[in-house]
Amino acid sequence: MPDEKPISRRHFLKLIGYLGVVSFGGLGALRELYQKGSPSFRSASSPLATPTSVFPPLLQTAFAQTTGSWSLGQNTTVVAIHAALTSTGKIFYVAGSSYCINTASGPYTARLLDPTTGIETNVALSNDLFCSGATQLPNGNIFVCGGTKLYDIDVNNCNGQWHGGNYAYEFDITSGTLIQQTPMKQGRWYPTCVSLPNGKVLIAGGDDEYGGYNFLTEIYDPATKSFSISYDPLGNGTYCVGSGAISSCPGAGAPCYGGPNQGVAIFLALYPRMSLMPSGLVFASGSLQKTYLWDPSSGTWTFVNSTSQTYRDYGTSILLPLQNTSNERGKVIIVGGSTTGSTVATNVVEIEDFNQGTSTAPVLRTVASLNIARKFLLPIILPNGKVIVFGGSSQGTTNPIFIPEMFDPENESQGWVTLPAATVARVYHGTALLLPDGSVWTASSTVNSCTPEFRTEIFKPAYFSATRPIISGTPTVGVYGASITIPTPNPSSISRVSLVRLGATTHHYEANARLIWLQITGTSSNSITVSAPLNANLAPPGYYMIHVLDSSLVPSTAQIIQIPGTGVAAPPAQVTGL
Template sequence: MGQSRGVLGVQAAVLAAVLLWCGVSSGVSAQWQTVVKNAGISTMHAAVTHYGNVILLDRTNIGDSQLPLPAGVCRKNPADRADTNDCTAHSAIYSPNGNKIRPLFIFTDTWCSSGQFDGSGKMVQTGGDADGLSKIRNFSPCGDNGGCDWDETNTPLQAGRWYASNQQLPDGTQAVVGGRNAFTIEYVPANGRGQYQLQLLKDTNDAQNDNLYPYVHLLPNNNLFIFANRDSCQYNWQTNTVVRNYPTIPGEPRNYPSAGSSVMLPLYSPFNGAEVLVCGGAAAGSFSNPGAMMPASNTCGRINPLAANPGWAMETMPQRRTMGDMILTPDGNVIIINGASKGSQGWGYASDPVYTPVLYYPGAAAGKRFQTLAGSGTPRLYHSTANLLPDGRILVAGSNTHQFYTFTGQFPTELSIEAFSPPYLGGERPGLTVGGIAYGKAFTATVTYGGALNGNIALNMASAPFVTHSYAMGQRLLALAVGKPVAAGAGKYTVDATAPPSGTIAPGGYYMIFAVANGSPSYASWVKL
């Protein structure tokens, strides 16, 4: 076991923070900070709660982690493959204020599971492997000094779901889509509904199962855009029918285990249009032939699902990438981060880590949308995550290319957590004060900004997705309708705005709202719809 990741001094190591400034000749300057040298667990799933702390979650069926549970607390699970009396944690809550890690207790196996926050701000976490295959788990967040923990319910999923995707809906339920050998959609809570077959999932189930962790986006017309492998459809979740099918995206398979990623680009008031971006993936057959280390995809496809004749507009990324995470930024762009340039997802199935993130500017002209940023020196490969924090940084964690925790070899299990500060954090940042908001209602935000304004102040709302396996479930960014800023004293402005019109545009729950002045975002204020 490597000494830097060994058992020694876990409590001290968890709190250690080391500042690193990284630059590469091809990259734009940006700040990387190692905020936790040893979190005790390797993060496979992550989500930011409305308290600003972060749920970290790994699989349970791997033996001991390096984060002890409280004295006398152990997982006594006879179904565990590695340790039937495990006294270490496989989930934790990370507090960015103070870099504290608190262990959480979870019993059933969460390997390759799914989840999303519901309208109350509770994490609803579904499926997994082994004894977790049909499990529904809840986590009701609390502040940094609270004692909240996982609650594993006795109501099972209607089908075992491993590698499924969740999407919060306007009626307060979640659609749970697909999974290995699960070609159906179900809803949590079910509210009397059963399972519904989705032919797309059957038709895209190739030899590699490249239809896993399907990309699911709630469109402004209240239908779902569902993408699996290289194909996609528009699905009416109220009638459980396919409304239309879309052209096949050119290039390589895009979903797990080929591991591209997808976002719905920011929605702008009056919220009657949408575009979906899909980037990266692996060469066909890469997962079936891992020794070949085939070059990953270097393309992105962009489509307007609500257009009369939608088609894919293709672009070339600055580098090939599989297992890249795509994160919507507070100023309305996209960061692509993590991953490798060869291979696919799988234990030891990828090589040539891509250290440099890229910024994608949706509003720029075709051919001028990518900007390469400065990179970290830490490989983030299989089972890594990236989440937007309320302060605008990107929290990057995880990477375990092995079945169990392994601290030897080329790509050892990674227990550190980093925070990446993109270039938009380099300017003077505004301050923001905003009260409660309600669907379709006008509200006023107070913004402080010491510099000279170059244009209006934007107010952008970002959801807090559940991130796993290169896909951020439930991620959306809304650019609100705003008036011109009105001076209200030295360096102070009021901005009149209108909240999203309905749960179709912004499903109920907590959102981060950012004020953006001259391209620089404020620290987020949490609002609840």
């Protein structure tokens, strides 16, 4: 190679030193030196937060093979503040007004992206769905509700608060269009949507059309395209729309809801972190210190316990992987955030363990702390059951963290393992989605308003460097409690099967993220049979990615299936990129 330069003696000796670490201690020892602050490996000004690799090229390759790797993806054409994976394998993402006062009156934007071909189409919308909530519906449509009616700095704003819209839409998977529905009772800016076992959607939290907290518990029924209010028969609370803005906003203070034996909800903060538990109850575990359970059958809200942190501003909570058994009660891990909007982030991690406790009284325990305290983090459950948090910042939006961390719920004592650094910062409004091939699509970020990040970056976990199992055809999916038959050319090599719900994420959490481990019940020469989810509490109706895994927990590329099934092999969905 004529342009190749000879290696200097100094760099040769450094390389020998690196290789010595690898030979005697492995890459883990090299990583440990880096993490403990060896001056050869870390910057004193920005430890663990630099996107620049500390390893020479020779070791970068080996490191990527053992821990994963990053590559830049196709830029988005608008900022992807809200994102969902569709049952066709495409990404539906929404910017709305893009967190920019200059476009507060429109045009409002959304896109449908094929991550394999790069083909992107415009999705028209007439309302500002910036700061809305979303979830997957049983038929594959994506329900979107709430959004922004007025910016806090809008010249027409009466009180300087963000005002929520009462908008409701379904993204129709067949036509690729957003179809407007009957509006909610009142506005919601920063609402949470939780898919329920009966296919309906719980909507909680958010600020109303005058910037006051919306205390209504609303239920969306996709069968009738209508909303209803769920009251707490044991509560007496009332809620008057915009009650705190009566003196400044004409019309505020009415209508009013609730009263004796039909109380409204308790205060849950904006975008409350919520999960449907295997009991059928909905658990709220952030950002407040107090946690609550909501019972869909009665409408009652019940206080559960108080976590150690007084508040977790832009922290997250994640429902950990579930076993497909009748005695599974679930565990929720609570990670990151800060006590106020301006204070430094925490590295404290807690688990609300319903398996150790009961369905209504979990055992709260502290587990290994994050290596790097962060807020604005992006949680993902991989097909192998491990949890990764991407991005975030140590304080505010200008102290980005590039190094992800991974937690193994089946090996808690291992703690959080750091992974290769990204090159693009993901702070406020960052998003992350698990794709069918097992990679993670990361997008969006806004350090300040009107500063959109269009670059995307793809993380490929370590299993991309392994020989991966194969699903060779369309699974035959039975009803709840029945079975699923999965074609695969080497059934004897399959040790586990995971079912992962399609993502719909925004603002640093995913209320409906869940993975269920399905028991293998039989094999043939060219297929395996597993137990279908026992019930809709474990796996609410909708679309999921199913994976087969070998004994090293290397997953296949997913097939997207509908739960519950009919017991008949459906024609394969037109999923791209598999």
